[in-house]
Amino acid sequence: MKTSNQTLFDNILSTHSHILKRVEGALGSVHGLGLSEYLVLHRLSAAPTKMMSRVELADQVGLTASGVTRLLQPMEKIGLVQRKINERDARKSMVELSSTGARKFTEAQVSFEESLETIFDTLSNQERQSLSSSLKLIA
Template sequence: MSDMSEPHAEAAARAANSGLVRDFGLLIKSATRMEQRIDAALRRECGISHTMMEVLIRLCRRPGEEVSQRQLADDLTLTSSGTTRLLDRMEEAGLVRRVPSPQDRRVALVEPTAEGRTTFVRAAAVHAAVVEEYFVGPLTADDYTRLTSALSVIDRTLREASG
């Protein structure tokens, strides 16, 4: 164990125990635990991961919209190779298909299959049940409204600050 008389030990302990560090850590831990619950429920009940559901959300949001593999990578903040591997697994499972773009044959467009849309509808219900139980349920209606409003303000501030 290091010498506690070190001049910065007390300052480091204060910083590590600060309210801001604790509060932000609580947000991250809560979000991570929600993600884990959602992912486990989706895997158990639908056979897909939460990330696969995120792809299906993006593809099903506007029927007929052309979504490139590159757009998906950007929207989901995945690497190009990570997106390729994910889409390979989803294609093998019959959830999506890649087709060449009519405008640029070098560009792969991704679209949900009928099975992908059916799986997504089932997954959306599972997702909603978990969110209702662990995100909405523990709060009063007023607290929930305040929480989601505050998160919207934080998100908007971060988006504006990034460009």
């Protein structure tokens, strides 16, 4: 019997919610970070210069430009990131990972990876690959 599209959609939403709760619980309780803040630190950490434009960062973490600006304000206040002027185009606002932000990311990355391992350890490698392939088909 085929699963209805509504049932499939409901299962995806339920799984999404479950994963978010587990990951955000680990990041929030231990490191005081939400998933969006963690993703910002992750993207900046992976950038070659540890710096990105706000627009590029927004695109990579799935937020609007104004949404990422609101997210970055408290992160800047507590020293996780710092605002930089783009030397080539002063109209472009850049965000740089601070040394404090790099330390926080390194610490939080352990909790993030542990929470993902707990979530996905019930799946075999073949099931993980199959799930990943299926999700890519609809993305």
